[in-house]
Amino acid sequence: MSRVELESVITCPECGATAQETMPTNACQWFYECKACHALLKPLPGDCCVFCSYGSVKCPPIQQGSSCCGGGA
Template structure:
């Protein structure tokens, strides 16, 4: 997972399915990953330089 960016769309290399975030999520990592994306993790931790996801 990138530490400074999000991924809005993901295309599965196996079946070709295109994933997009579920309603209320900012990226595919937040919707389908086991943990939210790094920007959201930082924001929840209250890190001073943490911006919102994909900003």
């Protein structure tokens, strides 16, 4: 199995700002506050976390082919 990537760049859909973040491996991240405009990001319908919706890399459980915290997908 390939190595799990833990770094993801989140792009805010409100202002377009980007930020590199380290994804948690033991919990879903359902909310993220944009550092530029302070918009509160939530997962899009069908996605399990903000990294799956707005990140450059999907969350670790999805990368490994499982569901993230039993939610979505």
